[in-house]
Amino acid sequence: MGGGAAGLRAAIAAAEASDGLDIALVSKVYPMRSHTVSAEGGAGAALGPDDSLDLHAFDTIRGSDYLADQHAVEAFVAEGPGEIVQTERWGCPWSREPDGRLAVRAFGGMSVNRTAFAADKTGFHLLHTLFQTSLKYERIVRLDEFFVTSLLLEDGRCVGVAAIDMRDSEVRCITAKAVILCTGGIGRVFSFTTNAAINTGDGMALAYRAGVPLKDMEFVQYHPTGLPGTGILMTEASQGEGGYLVNNEGRRFLEDYIPSKMELGPRDILSRAIIEEIEKGHAFEGPYGHYVHLDIRHLGEKTIDKRLPFVRELATKFVGIDPVHEPIPVRPVVHYMMGGIDTDEVGRTRLPGLYAAGEAACVSINGANRLGSNSLTECLVFGRRVGRLAAQDALVAAAPSENPVVRLAEAEQERLVASYLEKETGTERVAAVRRDLQAAMERGAGVFRTEESLKQAVEEVGELRERYADLSLDDRERAFNTELVAALELGNMLDVAETIVRSGLDRRESRGSHTRRDYPDRDDDRFLAHSLAFASAEGPRIEYGDVTITRWPPEERKY
Amino acid sequence: MAHPDLWPETPHEGPEDLELWEEGPPREPGAGPRAEGPPAAGEVRLTLKIRRYNPAVRPDAWWDEFAVNMHPTDRLLDALHEVKWFHDGTLALRRSCAHGVCGSDAMLIDGRNALACKVLVKDVAPKVTVEPIRGLRVIKDLVVDMEPFFEGYKRVLPFLINDEDPPDRERLQTPQERERYDDTTKCILCAACTTSCPIFWGDGEYIGPAAIVNAHRFVFDSRDRGARDRLDILADRTGVFRCRTTFNCTEACPRGIKVTKAIQEVKRAIMFDRL
Numbered sequence A: 001m002g003g004g005a006a007g008l009r010a011a012i013a014a015a016e017a018s019d020g021l022d023i024a025l026v027s028k029v030y031p032m033r034s035h036t037v038s039a040e041g042g043a044g045a046a047l048g049p050d051d052s053l054d055l056h057a058f059d060t061i062r063g064s065d066y067l068a069d070q071h072a073v074e075a076f077v078a079e080g081p082g083e084i085v086q087t088e089r090w091g092c093p094w095s096r097e098p099d100g101r102l103a104v105r106a107f108g109g110m111s112v113n114r115t116a117f118a119a120d121k122t123g124f125h126l127l128h129t130l131f132q133t134s135l136k137y138e139r140i141v142r143l144d145e146f147f148v149t150s151l152l153l154e155d156g157r158c159v160g161v162a163a164i165d166m167r168d169s170e171v172r173c174i175t176a177k178a179v180i181l182c183t184g185g186i187g188r189v190f191s192f193t194t195n196a197a198i199n200t201g202d203g204m205a206l207a208y209r210a211g212v213p214l215k216d217m218e219f220v221q222y223h224p225t226g227l228p229g230t231g232i233l234m235t236e237a238s239q240g241e242g243g244y245l246v247n248n249e250g251r252r253f254l255e256d257y258i259p260s261k262m263e264l265g266p267r268d269i270l271s272r273a274i275i276e277e278i279e280k281g282h283a284f285e286g287p288y289g290h291y292v293h294l295d296i297r298h299l300g301e302k303t304i305d306k307r308l309p310f311v312r313e314l315a316t317k318f319v320g321i322d323p324v325h326e327p328i329p330v331r332p333v334v335h336y337m338m339g340g341i342d343t344d345e346v347g348r349t350r351l352p353g354l355y356a357a358g359e360a361a362c363v364s365i366n367g368a369n370r371l372g373s374n375s376l377t378e379c380l381v382f383g384r385r386v387g388r389l390a391a392q393d394a395l396v397a398a399a400p401s402e403n404p405v406v407r408l409a410e411a412e413q414e415r416l417v418a419s420y421l422e423k424e425t426g427t428e429r430v431a432a433v434r435r436d437l438q439a440a441m442e443r444g445a446g447v448f449r450t451e452e453s454l455k456q457a458v459e460e461v462g463e464l465r466e467r468y469a470d471l472s473l474d475d476r477e478r479a480f481n482t483e484l485v486a487a488l489e490l491g492n493m494l495d496v497a498e499t500i501v502r503s504g505l506d507r508r509e510s511r512g513s514h515t516r517r518d519y520p521d522r523d524d525d526r527f528l529a530h531s532l533a534f535a536s537a538e539g540p541r542i543e544y545g546d547v548t549i550t551r552w553p554p555e556e557r558k559y
Numbered sequence B: 001m002a003h004p005d006l007w008p009e010t011p012h013e014g015p016e017d018l019e020l021w022e023e024g025p026p027r028e029p030g031a032g033p034r035a036e037g038p039p040a041a042g043e044v045r046l047t048l049k050i051r052r053y054n055p056a057v058r059p060d061a062w063w064d065e066f067a068v069n070m071h072p073t074d075r076l077l078d079a080l081h082e083v084k085w086f087h088d089g090t091l092a093l094r095r096s097c098a099h100g101v102c103g104s105d106a107m108l109i110d111g112r113n114a115l116a117c118k119v120l121v122k123d124v125a126p127k128v129t130v131e132p133i134r135g136l137r138v139i140k141d142l143v144v145d146m147e148p149f150f151e152g153y154k155r156v157l158p159f160l161i162n163d164e165d166p167p168d169r170e171r172l173q174t175p176q177e178r179e180r181y182d183d184t185t186k187c188i189l190c191a192a193c194t195t196s197c198p199i200f201w202g203d204g205e206y207i208g209p210a211a212i213v214n215a216h217r218f219v220f221d222s223r224d225r226g227a228r229d230r231l232d233i234l235a236d237r238t239g240v241f242r243c244r245t246t247f248n249c250t251e252a253c254p255r256g257i258k259v260t261k262a263i264q265e266v267k268r269a270i271m272f273d274r275l
């Protein structure tokens, strides 16, 4: 389930694992519309001569504020280079060095140049390459524009999914011996985000409702450099190529916060620095709030056009500023979910038959803060791992019994008709509830959080749930009913939002992206642990799980 | 000229029928308020005239008008969302990234194909006409059946073909070799080009510019060995030689790909057997 980098990579791995499998790739949008398409900067892997696996592992673990599981990180860095090379063999148009090798660039939090890139449209090229490669396998049957509404469970096992075909809004029941969730992130739970409109955390909500815990959900990454208003990302490659962040005094203010790394510091630190500059009155003010400047003018037109053409295109188009001549207004913006469906280092969840990978999953290699360019590689490495594993498991698993499964799908259809399409009561619009949810999350679970702000958000999300029950749709017809889809997505967003604020409330420390003004320090005695949010009748129940430490004992995170 | 009501059923329709369509908002279910108060400071009022179609409501297409207040720098996509989320939830459109890379939202905007997320309100206010792209069957409102488009794409074998044993690491490719096919790697499969092409409208068989662009992307990639197969496919009667070089495709492409040039290069490669 999912046609982004992780889902496509998993499908290809499963197709390669055996001739004897039927693979369905279910996606609510055509695969090349998936959010992976927006990734700009690059994919990190220890490819260069001055790099090593240990160095990549250490950067990742330190970046994670020691919350990453180190055995998973070790597997990740070891398999990353092979995966990048694999996509090269499949035709990915990576940018090259003069001698023809893959070029690598600098990225935040990485101590050497290790980010392979395809101009500044890396995700786009990677996604298209994977999509194109998937076309070679007839075994991969695509179900495009199918929206999955629930997991089918039988005797404590996941035996498929129920999905509506958006063309006619009929529930189709797709039985399976293995289901892999690669449904991406949750950015849309917040109002100001770099994420595509489709990033509503569906897979996380499905797994959660099926009893699988969501891990480390309090860790939401803010990217330091989004365009005010639209939230469109100015890739960190701008800083990798040498761009500056400047306040309203014309000063590179990061020298007050992280002088050793400056603009190449990790995202959590940079985002906090910008918010603090705003609070000190050192920021500019515009119609879409406060911002600082990203200045790349000194790179010159030639470098900008060669290495950062998309940055120029986006800034010119959407804020009317040509970065060759003027600095770009930027501010922190919700970007990435470190947490997700709890899996082991091969993508298995606690529910037999259910697997997950990509941004939807929490393995966890990202811990409390992901390093830029690690997640595309994560999608490749863990997409492949989980695809193979699920294939092996499926080859020996018993077939689900058709009968009960068909009944489950019928029940799902009835639920959709009764709760949405033919529901007679209700006054709330999807968009009104969604807008208020996004605003509540922005207020309560932003870059800086407190007991009070999180409690308030918990309460507000609870109220929004009640309003959700009072939803009424304009569109009661079956053909391409995107309002129905939006309503189902909103239900998922509410579940996910609740786990974010509850996990955040209980984590009374500051670590990585989770910054509590009332608990400013990291507290390894109590919180060197993964939070696990389980669904219960009273809302999320938070438990804690161990972090795997192999070779890098936690120390103060210094740059 | 076909009867306008037949539009949704007849995929290959020319643009000349525009004037004939019925005006007015005929639809009842869920009709919300169609206009709000005057625009606030810094906002502009935009009237969207949208071509609607929903076979469950009525058999033919119709026009609806909505007035919304937007910031001048908002995208047309934001205005369509404003309509969908606060005026009429039945409006159907596709979108995802909202900044011109995913290819979801090509539409006919004031008579030209463009991505709704790359058109700014200030460039179309006070009034804009929005229709589905042409030449593909309309499913509902602005959503068309993309399957024939993707079938054309698939026919040109849009994946790297090379059975030689690869080296241990990556294959080498110089920046110059990489540059050779750079332009056509940028295609986002939005169908703006193909659905602006009069040959494609008039002729259900033409594979269309987007498929040729994607063939070009591999034919001129130094790592690929499948050029012969692709060129044979494109030499066929549904292929490149149907192109009459009208340049509509190049004008329509939101990624600025030189589509006609790519088509010409593919034609030449076929004629002179030269890559």
Ligand SMILES: Cc1cc2nc3c(=O)[nH]c(=O)nc-3n(C[C@H](O)[C@H](O)[C@H](O)COP(=O)(O)OP(=O)(O)OC[C@H]3O[C@@H](n4cnc5c(N)ncnc54)[C@H](O)[C@@H]3O)c2cc1C
Binding pocket: A001, A002, A003, A004, A005, A006, A007, A026, A027, A028, A029, A030, A031, A034, A035, A036, A037, A038, A039, A040, A041, A042, A043, A044, A122, A123, A146, A147, A148, A149, A182, A183, A184, A185, A194, A195, A196, A198, A199, A202, A203, A233, A335, A336, A357, A358, A359, A360, A372, A373, A374, A375, A376, A377, A379
């Ligand atoms: C603007 C931006 C720039 C980025 N740049 C970088 C970068 O430079 N380097 C880097 O490493 N990372 C980057 N990232 C992060 C990275 O792009 C994502 O984490 C990654 O692409 C996620 O891929 P995925 O396969 O997990 O999910 P996605 O690509 O989001 O795909 C999710 C898939 O699930 C499907 N789906 C979801 N719900 C349903 C449902 N209910 N039913 C059916 N299908 C469903 C969708 O259709 C889609 O196909 C960036 C992110 C953003 C927002």
Ligand code: SF4
Binding pocket: B186, B187, B188, B189, B190, B191, B192, B193, B194, B209, B210, B213, B252, B253, B254, B255, B256, B257, B259
């Ligand atoms: S060539 Fe341009 S217009 Fe045609 S599908 Fe590709 S991106 Fe769209």
Ligand code: FES
Binding pocket: B094, B095, B096, B097, B098, B099, B100, B101, B102, B103, B104, B105, B115, B116, B117, B118
């Ligand atoms: S929404 Fe992605 S291209 Fe417009």
